[in-house]
Amino acid sequence: MSARIEALLKRMTLAEKLGQLSMSAAHDAITGPTEAHDLAQAVRQGTVGSLLNLTGRERTRALQRLAVEESRLRIPLLIGLDVLHGYRTLFPIPLAEAGAFDEALWERTAREAAIEAAADGIALTFAPMLDVARDPRWGRIAESPGEDPWLAARYARAKVRGFQGAELAAADAIAACAKHFCAYGAVCAGRDYAPVDVSERTLHEVHLPAFAAAVEAGVASIMPAFVDVAGVPMTAHRRLLRGWLRDEQGFDGVLISDYHAIAELLRHGVAADLAAAATLALKAGVDIDMMSPAYREGLPVALERGHVTMDEIDAAVRRVLTLKERLGLFDDPYRRGAAPEDAGAIARRRRLAREIATRSVVLLKNARAALPLGAAVRRLCVLGPLADAAAEMGGCWAAAGRREASVSLLEGLRAALPQAELRHAAGVAIDGDDRRGIAAAVALCAGADAILLCLGEAAEMSGEAASRACPELPGEQRALAEAVLEQARANDTPVIAILFSGRPLIVPWLAERADALLAAWFPGTEAGHALADLLTGRVSPSGRTPVTWPRAVGQIPIFFGQRPSGRPADANDRYTSRYLDVPNEPLFPFGHGLGYGRFEYSNLRVTPAIVGARDTIRVCVDLANTGAHAAEETVFLFVRHEVARVARPLLELKGYARIALEPGARGTAQLSLPAAELRYPGPDLVPVFEPGAVEILVGPCADRARLLVGGVRLRA
Numbered sequence: 081m082s083a084r085i086e087a088l089l090k091r092m093t094l095a096e097k098l099g100q101l102s103m104s105a106a107h108d109a110i111t112g113p114t115e116a117h118d119l120a121q122a123v124r125q126g127t128v129g130s131l132l133n134l135t136g137r138e139r140t141r142a143l144q145r146l147a148v149e150e151s152r153l154r155i156p157l158l159i160g161l162d163v164l165h166g167y168r169t170l171f172p173i174p175l176a177e178a179g180a181f182d183e184a185l186w187e188r189t190a191r192e193a194a195i196e197a198a199a200d201g202i203a204l205t206f207a208p209m210l211d212v213a214r215d216p217r218w219g220r221i222a223e224s225p226g227e228d229p230w231l232a233a234r235y236a237r238a239k240v241r242g243f244q245g246a247e248l249a250a251a252d253a254i255a256a257c258a259k260h261f262c263a264y265g266a267v268c269a270g271r272d273y274a275p276v277d278v279s280e281r282t283l284h285e286v287h288l289p290a291f292a293a294a295v296e297a298g299v300a301s302i303m304p305a306f307v308d309v310a311g312v313p314m315t316a317h318r319r320l321l322r323g324w325l326r327d328e329q330g331f332d333g334v335l336i337s338d339y340h341a342i343a344e345l346l347r348h349g350v351a352a353d354l355a356a357a358a359t360l361a362l363k364a365g366v367d368i369d370m371m372s373p374a375y376r377e378g379l380p381v382a383l384e385r386g387h388v389t390m391d392e393i394d395a396a397v398r399r400v401l402t403l404k405e406r407l408g409l410f411d412d413p414y415r416r417g418a419a420p421e422d423a424g425a426i427a428r429r430r431r432l433a434r435e436i437a438t439r440s441v442v443l444l445k446n447a448r449a450a451l452p453l454g455a456a457v458r459r460l461c462v463l464g465p466l467a468d469a470a471a472e473m474g475g476c477w478a479a480a481g482r483r484e485a486s487v488s489l490l491e492g493l494r495a496a497l498p499q500a501e502l503r504h505a506a507g508v509a510i511d512g513d514d515r516r517g518i519a520a521a522v523a524l525c526a527g528a529d530a531i532l533l534c535l536g537e538a539a540e541m542s543g544e545a546a547s548r549a550c551p552e553l554p555g556e557q558r559a560l561a562e563a564v565l566e567q568a569r570a571n572d573t574p575v576i577a578i579l580f581s582g583r584p585l586i587v588p589w590l591a592e593r594a595d596a597l598l599a600a601w602f603p604g605t606e607a608g609h610a611l612a613d614l615l616t617g618r619v620s621p622s623g624r625t626p627v628t629w630p631r632a633v634g635q636i637p638i639f640f641g642q643r644p645s646g647r648p649a650d651a652n653d654r655y656t657s658r659y660l661d662v663p664n665e666p667l668f669p670f671g672h673g674l675g676y677g678r679f680e681y682s683n684l685r686v687t688p689a690i691v692g693a694r695d696t697i698r699v700c701v702d703l704a705n706t707g708a709h710a711a712e713e714t715v716f717l718f719v720r721h722e723v724a725r726v727a728r729p730l731l732e733l734k735g736y737a738r739i740a741l742e743p744g745a746r747g748t749a750q751l752s753l754p755a756a757e758l759r760y761p762g763p764d765l766v767p768v769f770e771p772g773a774v775e776i777l778v779g780p781c782a783d784r785a786r787l788l789v790g791g792v793r794l795r796a
């Protein structure tokens with residue numbers, strides 16, 4: 081207990097207390113209803129305690145000054161923003177960054193984003209987003225670390241460490257807010273804000289682990305999701321918020337509602353008025369009401385009705401003030417944003433943006449050695465609506481990002497290949513039905529050494545409120561691609577397709593017909609330079625897809641961690657678990673990604689053969705790079721309990737390692753797996769370490785046919 085906070089609490093009026101529990105938007109990106117009040121006046125009166133969507137050193141400072149110099153109690157403001165993948169300097173979207181499979185890098189990008197945001201006076205980010213997402217129709221898959229719960233937990237720890245740094249009070253640290261708690265990724269049919277209905281087991285195995293990891297890493301705040309889970313809106317979910325998060329996991333930080341979510345409890349049909357909505361949220365443990373009048377207007381009524389107590393309100397206020405204190409805001413409210421950054425810091429950040437972008441792009445296919453482009457390349461055709469689309473490169477949550485500062489692929493190629501002739505035409509727009517530019521684009525292909533076909537989505541086609549029932553190439557891009565592919569085949573010119581998107585796109589025809597295919601996702605500020613590094617072979621691609629790519633919409637949700645069927649698919653037996661019209665197999669499995677090397681795996685060793693819960697399993701596998709280029713391989717470790725009381729997934733990710741090898745070189749990848757990680761939620765969801773055989777599978781992706789198989793036996 082802090083004496084300062086207790087003294088303040090004694091002096092606060094009810095309106096001032098509710099002010100500390102209310103967060104208002106200043107300006108900029110708006111994702112819901114806005115408020116009419118005079119913000120400056122509200123800050124002076126102490127009826128707003130935190131802000132979102134405010135950027136710029138001068139503006140954050142000006143409002144902070146009103147709070148600490150002109151309000152009665154001089155309580156500093158908490159200023160938050162969605163800094164998902166960079167503040168001004170944009171790193172790749174989270175889904176892309178997850179594919180780097182590199183905790184140190186994830187932490188570094190979060191650290192840099194925090195430093196840059198803090199230099200502008202920001203003290204809180206609504207990140208990391210930890211929704212496990214297995215449905216590419218859902219646009220917010222772009223903000224997530226992908227489909228795997230184990231990976232999401234790793235990512236959670238790295239991001240919390242990165243944003244918060246070693247000391248939350250430091251001038252360059254910002255509070256993280258893990259979101260959206262929980263299971264938002266499982267919205268019905270991939271439609272944003274739609275209901276969620278998942279089993280308790282799926283909650284515990286898939287959706288909760290990343291939040292447990294964030295709490296363990298000391299995350300300062302958590303945001304409940306907009307959605308309901310099995311009929312109970314998360315904003316009012318007492319059992320999960322108070323029960324699981326606070327009581328079981330010991331989370332004592334601040335719970336911040338999502339935008340307008342408390343007032344939306346009325347539309348969910350669980351509260352009749354604002355007072356009832358505010359009561360539900362407060363009782364569930366939500367401390368801050370973001371962008372709704374529920375706490376400000378509803379809690380006084382709820383108090384009068386005797387539905388909430390002043391002690392409950394005080395407990396929430398205490399948590400908010402404690403966060404402000406931990407952030408050092410009482411001691412020096414201007415410590416963040418004290419001085420503009422120097423040019424060196426900005427340049428260093430851009431170098432990191434280029435590095436992480438090269439590490440995130442996934443080479444999905446590379447036939448006929450189409451890539452890397454040879455040193456002799458003279459004439460390149462750079463076609464498609466995403467070829468010179470700098471403003472799209474930042475992706476969907478480029479909060480304060482300087483979109484105009486991003487480098488398009490065409491610009492990156494110009495810088496990397498100054499002697500080459502680059503012919504460019506968009507051919508078609510990203511969306512719309514105008515095909516008139518196709519013929520001219522095709523005409524450019526004659527005599528080209530290679531064609532780069534840059535296709536995909538606009539940045540705003542993924543992210544929040546951007547669900548797509550048919551996540552394919554929008555507009556007339558397929559028509560452009562087919563015309564180009566036809567022409568290229570006639571001239572025997574290699575076609576390299578580069579996809580920009582916030583989700584896996586359904587493009588089986590393109591994957592079959594293009595010589596090479598890259599998932600660039602949205603690579604951020606340094607997009608063009610990073611892609612040029614990869615295309616020219618300066619760097620070998622090493623990104624892996626953190627999400628399965630479907631070949632048809634009807635396969636969704638598709639993910640590698642499925643449970644077995646009693647009738648596994650068998651092409652020769654009709655009465656098995658399969659489709660009549662498409663294969664069960666995805667277009668690309670989780671973890672897939674090529675480089676310019678060629679890796680062969682052999683000699684898997686798993687020791688010891690029998691382990692107890694406290695032992696560590698050592699896994700080694702030999703690799704040889706039989707390709708012609710130096711490259712880095714990501715080696716995945718999966719497990720499978722052969723027989724258990726509850727059917728276990730066909731594959732569970734439990735580790736990865738990276739190994740870089742020169743052409744012709746051999747090496748050994750070593751992984752260690754604490755046997756305790758083989759615990760799983762037993763029949764009553766209490767974690768069990770169940771004796772029996774566990775397969776240990778090692779290889780380049782979640783395709784069982786490509787994995788080496790060993791095993792261990794668990795003993796009680």
Ligand code: BGC
Pocket residue numbers: 111112132162206259338339544
């Ligand atoms: C989103 C959150 C975000 C908030 C504030 C909401 O619409 O769901 O993820 O943090 O807006 O920008």
